Amino acid sequence: AQSVAQPEDQVNVAEGNPLTVKCTYSVSGNPYLFWYVQYPNRGLQFLLKYITGDNLVKGSYGFEAEFNKSQTSFHLKKPSALVSDSALYFCAVRDGGTGGFKTIFGAGTRLFVKA
């Protein structure tokens, strides 16, 4: 069965410093991986996705993520954090081996960026 884990409930970082939000996954087939962001009182917004190809994926708002097949990870990164990046971040995985129709979400990681 497919699953996704975000091992950190919360990540704290100072503005201007690099940030990493961790995600690991388990699927039977090829993984389709996504990151979403949720701001207060808003729905989830798509940030980026990995389907195939280059392991480093670039997305919205300067975020990027690195796919690591051997470690089954898809960590979200940004070189220089902004206070406005403070939000709840969700990693999600879709299992290509099962037809890829069901997306499983992680529990979410709250990012706090301090000025």
Add this chain to the structure above:
Amino acid sequence: DADVTQTPRNRITKTGKRIMLECSQTKGHDRMYWYRQDPGLGLRLIYYSFDVKDINKGEISDGYSVSRQAQAKFSLSLESAIPNQTALYFCATSDSQTGMNTEAFFGQGTRLTVV
């Protein structure tokens, strides 16, 4: 106007009452989903629909029912609400025409409180 619209945005209801949450979309997507979000648990899939005549149970369908009235409309019902159904509910859409790698688009959520 939002592409995925949920009504109501907030609702307080009493235990045992029937309640319907509505979702409409203007994206022209064929796939629609209902999720609930609970702190520390992320998003869990309740029901999903791949077209008007297709309804499928998700991870946590007990106590819920859905209706796909048209391609653009997907409603979620709680036949007899109970307090542990207090949560934030999200409707989402995706487009099967672009394949399994397509991301989902979310509504702004409905905050439901059952007292």
